[in-house]
Amino acid sequence: KSGSGKGTQAALLMDYLKQNDSRQIFNIETGKEFRNFINQTTYTARSAKDILDVGGRQPDFLAINIWGKILMDNLEDNEHIIGDGFPRSRLEAEVLDTAFKFYKRAKPIIIYMNVENESVIDRLVKRGRADDKEDAIKNRLKFYADDVLPAIEYYRNNPGYTFLDINGEPAIKMIHKDLISKLESEWASQ
Template structure:
């Protein structure tokens, strides 16, 4: 059973790596970005609210995200196989709420994988993927929001001795191998 959080700036490769680890080790991958994009696509009330924040490059409010995560972590597949959280937590408040929730569920985190990638590489990557919401202005605002709200989690998890920092630039397979080693899953 793996219980891990993937942390890093937008475009660092968290989703790519989380999916690779999830598929290889049969662990549920929980991407708040995917959950929110699905809600936006379906036009749900939550989706419309989330879209208004996302279009401005801002974070969706904690209460909404925490509710989604609470619901998902309470499901049977999580109890059996663990989880990979991708895109949550993004703030200290969310990290504290996650700690509380995992304590209630008696499922402590094993590790936090921090993919470290510099800003100019992020801008290049996100512009290249061509999403409508990925203009340079929005990307740079997302990086500013990340530095202000999410980057403090690096120290938060380092102080708990859970952080494994991995340089997120290079061959995808090599980065995956480093993540597996940090999770004690090396072959």
């Protein structure tokens, strides 16, 4: 969910992994990738910018193409994969599932930052990024409810994944502590 603190927690998790695990980290931040993409002058980029400007959800084909190409061009064996902000639909989740199987990633861990809409609105207004306008925020929350929640439920109910539900409301350090505690518990049981 936009404004849930997922980017902050992803950065803290990467710092933790760098200090505690010898494996490399492969990070995909789809929001950043889309913001870079819309700076191009192609028809597709201009169309994607129009969607971004009103807080709409990018079409599945475009999102899958962006993160799929990043995986194909850059992923190495045995790296941690940290995906920030995707998948954003059930279809994307199902396609990502095929990628995990292709890359032989057994039982990936899905981390869900659970934050109330009121907190999200407050955080995004304070963040003040160009696409954090009130109407755009409301549109993002609507597509979250309509499109992202089915992807979350796909992972929550799929025995091929470990699903960690993290309360994203407390202070940043408390959230990180809870996240690391749940991850360490999961790793210890493997």
